[in-house]
Amino acid sequence: xxxxxxxxxxxxxxxxxxxxxxxxxxxxxxxxxxxxxxxxxxxxxxxxxxxxxxxxxxxxxxxxxxxxxxxxxxxxxxxxxxxxxxxxxxxxxxxxxxxxxxxxxxxxxxxxxxxxxxxxxxxxxxxxxxxxxxxxxxxxxxxxxxxxxxxxxxxxxxxxxxxxxxxxxxxxxxxxxxxxxxxxxxxxxxxxxxxxxxxxxxxxxxxxxxxxxxxxxxxxxxxxxxxxxxxxxxxxxxxxxxxxxxxxxxxxxxxxxxxxxxxxxxxxxxxxxxxxxxxxxxxxxxxxxx
Amino acid sequence: xxxxxxxxxxxxxxxxxxxxxxxxxxxxxxxxxxxxxxxxxxxxxxxxxxxxxxxxxxxxxxxxxxxxxxxxxxxxxxxxxxxxxxxxxxxxxxxxxxxxxxxxxxxxxxxxxxxxxxxxxxxxxxxxxxxxxxxxxxxxxxxxxxxxxxxxxxxxxxxxxxxxxxxxxxxxxxxxxxxxxxxxxxxxxxxxxxxxxxxxxxxxxxxxxxxxxxxxxxxxxxxxxxxxxxxxxxxxxxxxxxxxxxxxxxxxxxxxxxxxxxxxxxxxxxxxxxxxxxxxxxxxxxxxxx
Numbered sequence: 257x258x259x260x261x262x263x264x265x266x267x268x269x270x271x272x273x274x275x276x277x278x279x280x281x282x283x284x285x286x287x288x289x290x291x292x293x294x295x296x297x298x299x300x301x302x303x304x305x306x307x308x309x310x311x312x313x314x315x316x317x318x319x320x321x322x323x324x325x326x327x328x329x330x331x332x333x334x335x336x337x338x339x340x341x342x343x344x345x346x347x348x349x350x351x352x353x354x355x356x357x358x359x360x361x362x363x364x365x366x367x368x369x370x371x372x373x374x375x376x377x378x379x380x381x382x383x384x385x386x387x388x389x390x391x392x393x394x395x396x397x398x399x400x401x402x403x404x405x406x407x408x409x410x411x412x413x414x415x416x417x418x419x420x421x422x423x424x425x426x427x428x429x430x431x432x433x434x435x436x437x438x439x440x441x442x443x444x445x446x447x448x449x450x451x452x453x454x455x456x457x458x459x460x461x462x463x464x465x466x467x468x469x470x471x472x473x474x475x476x477x478x479x480x481x482x483x484x485x486x487x488x489x490x491x492x493x494x495x496x497x498x499x500x501x502x503x504x505x506x507x508x509x510x511x512x513x514x515x516x517x518x519x520x521x522x523x524x525x526x527x528x529x530x531x532x533x534x535x536x537x538x539x540x541x542x543x544x545x546x
Numbered sequence: 547x548x549x550x551x552x553x554x555x556x557x558x559x560x561x562x563x564x565x566x567x568x569x570x571x572x573x574x575x576x577x578x579x580x581x582x583x584x585x586x587x588x589x590x591x592x593x594x595x596x597x598x599x600x601x602x603x604x605x606x607x608x609x610x611x612x613x614x615x616x617x618x619x620x621x622x623x624x625x626x627x628x629x630x631x632x633x634x635x636x637x638x639x640x641x642x643x644x645x646x647x648x649x650x651x652x653x654x655x656x657x658x659x660x661x662x663x664x665x666x667x668x669x670x671x672x673x674x675x676x677x678x679x680x681x682x683x684x685x686x687x688x689x690x691x692x693x694x695x696x697x698x699x700x701x702x703x704x705x706x707x708x709x710x711x712x713x714x715x716x717x718x719x720x721x722x723x724x725x726x727x728x729x730x731x732x733x734x735x736x737x738x739x740x741x742x743x744x745x746x747x748x749x750x751x752x753x754x755x756x757x758x759x760x761x762x763x764x765x766x767x768x769x770x771x772x773x774x775x776x777x778x779x780x781x782x783x784x785x786x787x788x789x790x791x792x793x794x795x796x797x798x799x800x801x802x803x804x805x806x807x808x809x810x811x812x813x814x815x816x817x818x819x820x821x822x823x824x825x826x827x828x829x830x831x832x833x834x835x836x
Contacts, residue, residue: 446764450771458826474736480770481740489823533779536748
């Protein structure tokens with residue numbers, strides 16, 4: 257048997273994202289030992305029973321030095337603190353990656369907390385299911401055929417990026433590269449803004465005395481438009497705040513678009529309304545989820 | 547064999563809505579003869595071949611007098627003209643209903659065009675699939691278990707309303723009653739506004755130089771949020787204009803909601819964002835399509 261690519265990896269947060277990463281690397285025979293850290297002892301025990309991790313880590317000062325790779329798979333709000341904890345103990349060859357869905361904030365935390373070791377951190381955003389969560393939801397094929405966006409830092413060596421990329425590829429993912437600023441602008445437009453808009457519509461209705469009447473006539477259009485409004489309030493609060501600047505720009509652009517449509521509607525401008533709808537329909541009908 | 551409830555009905559517009567109405571009444575043995583009118587001779591021929599109608603009507607002046615029921619199943623923009631055509635020829639016992647998805651405009655047309663015969667018109671909005679269209683898409687079970695909202699006029703007799711209601715019930719529909727103003731306010735909130743918002747988001751992206759990059763990272767949230775942006779531009783132009791006042795009110799309320807969220811985001815107000823999202827999530831998670 258050949259040596260695995262990664263003799264030892266450490267996972268912080270052994271839920272859906274972290275647990276699936278570990279299971280996928282195991283299935284690919286790409287990892288020797290998996291050590292788990294986390295805030296919940298119960299979850300860690302469960303992860304060990306499920307075969308996600310080999311051991312529960314006790315002391316990062318002891319574990320980090322000879323780890324090949326550390327995955328930060330906690331909510332992004334906890335990453336700065338984690339980076340501060342691991343920074344003094346990283347080995348010279350230890351690489352770090354993450355699973356956060358915003359990148360500017362995580363990169364800022366890396367520069368602040370890892371200092372001269374920021375070069376060892378290769379940020380990543382796996383675009384994979386968020387409907388379920390927890391160690392029990394983890395599965396070896398979560399990343400198969402899914403996108404993982406790497407947002408390498410100027411300080412990263414090509415070898416460090418290649419090695420982190422190889423780990424995500426071993427999970428079955430297709431790798432894309434953007435700068436962290438590009439990443440956050442893109443996801444503000446196609447993910448964070450739609451979530452905010454969907455929450456806003458349902459919140460708007462929730463305030464009304466006749467909400468039960470209204471909802472009794474809601475049908476499939478409403479169902480699909482508002483599906484993402486049942487996403488986790490805490491997670492989306494954090495994402496919106498973490499990507500606040502890009503999201504605010506998108507939101508202002510969208511409000512300007514609505515004001516134009518409102519003016520066209522008030523003026524009874526059939527041509528402009530139809531052109532707007534037609535342009536949208538053409539783009540949407542030609543789009544396929546990749 | 548018992549006499550059918552409706553010896554003769556006339557359908558204007560033998561597409562999905564009108565054709566399915568005819569097929570459903572036939573299947574329920576509730577109709578004797580079905581006469582079709584429409585602008586496309588090809589569609590009418592097809593409807594006859596499909597067994598949707600018995601005959602293609604040649605002259606409404608000849609046909610209307612002994613019809614029990616006339617269904618107007620054309621786009622709402624054509625209904626005023628149709629009402630003007632049928633008004634002089636309606637028999638004393640002929641009832642009229644429609645399949646339009648806005649009601650204030652159709653009711654206004656009825657008062658203007660039918661005059662003293664407006665009492666014979668019982669407006670209806672069947673809430674049933676719009677993904678397909680045309681006679682070939684018509685099916686006898688389209689309305690089974692679906693909602694039909696009647697918005698009776700003060701001039702309608704209870705008997706007239708009961709008879710139109712019986713026709714829709716014979717199609718398998720569940721009947722609800724609202725005033726036409728209530729109807730249009732409800733559907734502005736739960737259907738017309740979401741469509742406008744979805745068109746607006748995709749149109750916003752369609753204007754951008756980097757739209758291909760953006761769309762390449764769009765995922766399931768975007769997919770569901772924008773599904774209704776591939777709806778018919780002409781149909782939604784007409785619906786938005788027909789329900790302009792109620793829709794403008796909803797749009798302004800929504801823009802105000804977005805401005806509040808924008809302010810909360812700019813201020814980094816985590817508590818308000820989370821409360822907004824949580825209120826939306828609770829309402830949405832507790833809602834089931836009926």
